[in-house]
Amino acid sequence: MQNVSDFIVKRLDQWGIRRVFGYPGDGINGLMAAFGRTDLPLEFVQTRHEETAALMACAHAKFTGQVGVCVATSGPGAIHLANGLYDARMDHQPVVAIVGQQARSALGTNYQQEVDLHSLFKDVARDFVHTASTPTQLRHLIDRALRIAMERRSVTCIILPNDVQTLPAVEAPPREHGTTHTGIGYTHHANVPDAHALRNAADVLNKGERVAMLVGAGAIGAEEELRQVADVLGAGVAKALLGKPALDDRLPYVTGSIGMLGTQPSWELMNGCDTLLMVGTAFPYSEFLPPEGQARAVQIDRDGSMLNLRYPVEVGLVGDARQTLQALVPFLESRSDDAWRKRIEGLVSEWWRKMEARAMVDADPVNPQRVFWELSPRLPDDSIITCDSGTAANWYARDIKLRPGMQASLSGGLATMGCGVPYALAAKLASPGRPVFALVGDGAMQMNGLNELITIADRWRDWQNPTLVVMVLNNGDLNEVTWEQRAEGDPRVDVTQRLPPFPYAEYGRMLGLHGMRVDRPDRIASAWEEALSADRPVVLEVVVDPNVPPLPPHIPWKQARAYFQALSKDDERGSVLRSTLKQWWAGR
Structure with missing residues (x-):
């Protein structure tokens, strides 16, 4: 029974x-x-x-x-x-x-x-x-x-x-007072605002001369429509971190991520625009959006409660991002002046040149940016990428170029540590034929990642494609918090920030996985190639320099002063200062 x-x-x-x-x-x-x-x-x-x-x-x-x-x-x-x-x-x-x-x-x-x-x-x-x-x-x-x-x-x-x-199950409640009878049937929505709302939105956008777009996770799946709208409006496009897969990072007008983990072109885009179109995003940091009153704004979101939350918008459209953008396009007018778009494309081109230069700066022993920069062109077209919270998220945001067909995510709103390997395992179980990459810091790896390697070791033989690479940045430091301490004017606190050493690659090998440890920059590229060709999941441990700074796109004078005050009391001040100057100078 x-x-x-x-x-x-x-x-x-x-x-x-x-x-x-x-x-x-x-x-x-x-x-x-x-x-x-x-x-x-x-x-x-x-x-x-x-x-x-x-x-x-x-x-x-x-x-x-x-x-x-x-x-x-x-x-x-x-x-x-x-x-x-x-x-x-x-x-x-x-x-x-x-x-x-x-x-x-x-x-x-x-x-x-x-x-x-x-x-x-x-x-x-x-x-x-x-x-x-x-x-x-x-x-x-x-x-x-x-x-x-x-x-x-x-x-x-x-x-x-x-x-x-x-207890004995009841398949269907009796037909009597006090019971309810639910079902599994599909629910369909009207996912597009009416023509009047679309015309109002288009009126705002058409009058703009310097249009910026900000897209988030709600815009994933609308790449073609985002490109069409951006081209008609001559817009530059910035991406909230969860929205990184929404648009091809190789497009010349895509400025990349926004915020503390963002890019200089995104900062310039927001501070130079006169019109803002936000699509499927709840990006929280208003200081990285245009100054209030500078830009007229339109927002699209499937949840009306998220409208007018971060920036005052004149027209809010409640609807599915892809379908709403499709319906909006006929009301938009093409630009005859492409000066704004060309300016954005110039900034983007210069930024990528600078990112490559920063990635290739020498460090002790390995520059963490280079690990991500070398991975990016080697990612298979159908890759799924997960990233953990920490400095790994900085390099993922800036150095990885996502292409159409890829999926990627991290913990956005909560920004919890310890999600990278569990995310990757769930992705692999759902899509066992696709290559999966977890980009994780050693702090997050010691939280949850090491434990779920056991699960990976137990299950990988059932997968159609064994490629699952867990890349661990081993710097022995809770590095993101260290940089936050310095930015707030405090020196690094060794008793809170130092991580106990652990042999990540060796542990992977002990579990029957493929383990590699890299501590020279000239080994990074070949290590990624080896990981991609391995016949089983890989733990790729890269020993990286904890003193390479994740420079934000904009540093207010107050924060810069606090940073240098902190360095004056920091045990690593010499190395940190040298690395900071090298990063600042690279690509100039």
């Missing part, structure tokens, strides 16, 4: 869910047993930690467009999910968490592992968090959790007391 847990597995399968990430425990064992009984094509992926299960569910949603599902036991298991769930919420990804709870009769008695899960999840899963108390509820709880996650691109949560998990 089918029980509640069997029904949950069946219902998830009916919704098209093919992969659930999680970790077992007695609070969720009824559901674990159902995974053992089913012959449905629904895979349970055992991760090394509940946090990485939630991060993988988020990455699955990012790379497939489907709902990510993660499972954890009661108490500590549920608590561990929180970080990955916040990553999904802040990057607007649909994720459903199914968590165990103590038996209904024990609730309220300070029972072992009894946690107030409603209070725990009421923020991260604020759109939907409910506890199953009877089998009759399960159909609508599963249906509602999945539908709301998809509709609102948010996190939802179902709490399952362990005694409910093994």
Whole structure:
């Protein structure tokens, strides 16, 4: 006889869910047993930690467009999910968490592992968090959790007391008062604003002489439309970090990333424009947008609550980015004067020349920028790239040129450490035929990456294409925070910043993976070639100089003064100052 847990597995399968990430425990064992009984094509992926299960569910949603599902036991298991769930919420990804709870009769008695899960999840899963108390509820709880996650691109949560998990299932609620009857049917939207709104937006854009575009993750999948609009308006295009895959980095008018991790052309674009078109972005740092009042603005977003959030816009269009841009194009007027576009293209060309020069500057022992610069032209066309938080994100943002057909992501809104390897593993499980690259710092690697290498070692033989490269920047330092300390006027604090040494490549080899350690710049290119041709996943450990600065595109005098004050007290001041001057001078 089918029980509640069997029904949950069946219902998830009916919704098209093919992969659930999680970790077992007695609070969720009824559901674990159902995974053992089913012959449905629904895979349970055992991760090394509940946090990485939630991060993988988020990455699955990012790379497939489907709902990510993660499972954890009661108490500590549920608590561990929180970080990955916040990553999904802040990057607007649909994720459903199914968590165990103590038996209904024990609730309220300070029972072992009894946690107030409603209070725990009421923020991260604020759109939907409910506890199953009877089998009759399960159909609508599963249906509602999945539908709301998809509709609102948010996190939802179902709490399952362990005694409910093994009760006899109810396929369909009775037709009586107090019951509800949900379904799985598709939901269709009107994804394009009306003609009047489009004309108003076009009127603003057509009057601009120096148009800038800022695109984010919501614009991914609209590359052709973005190019068409940019060409008609003669615009330059900057990209929020999550929107990096939205447009080909090789286009001469694409200025690259924006913000502290951004480029000089993006800074010039925003400060020189008189009109701004934002598409699918919630980029948070207003100081990198045009000064308020300088530019007239139009914004496109599928979520109306995100309009007019970062910059005052005259016309906000609620709709799908691709379809709205398609509908907008007929109302736009081509530019006869291309001086603005040519100026932007000149800045972009000069920037790429400078990036190459900076990447080739000598360092002790390896310049981290060069690791990314050498990878970029070697990336296969169908690559999936994940990046962790830290200085790796700086070099990913600036030195990697993404091309059409590639996918890439990192933790955007939350900017959590420890996501890079879990993201890469989820991407590989979803697309086993595609090459995947995780670009990770040693701090993030010691957090979560080392653990999920165990999972990679366990599963890689099932993959159609074994190429999964985990590149670790080994500088022995929590480097991003070190630079943040210096920018705030404080010297590096060794007791907080130093990382314990660890043999990453050797550890990879111990697990049966291919491990390489590089500590000379002339070995970087051949190491990438070797990694790409390896017959198994690779741990590529590169020993890099922690004193190469990730120079921001604009340094206010106050920040520069604080930086040099910090260096005067810093134990590494000589090396840091030399590296800073070399980077500043490169390409000039």
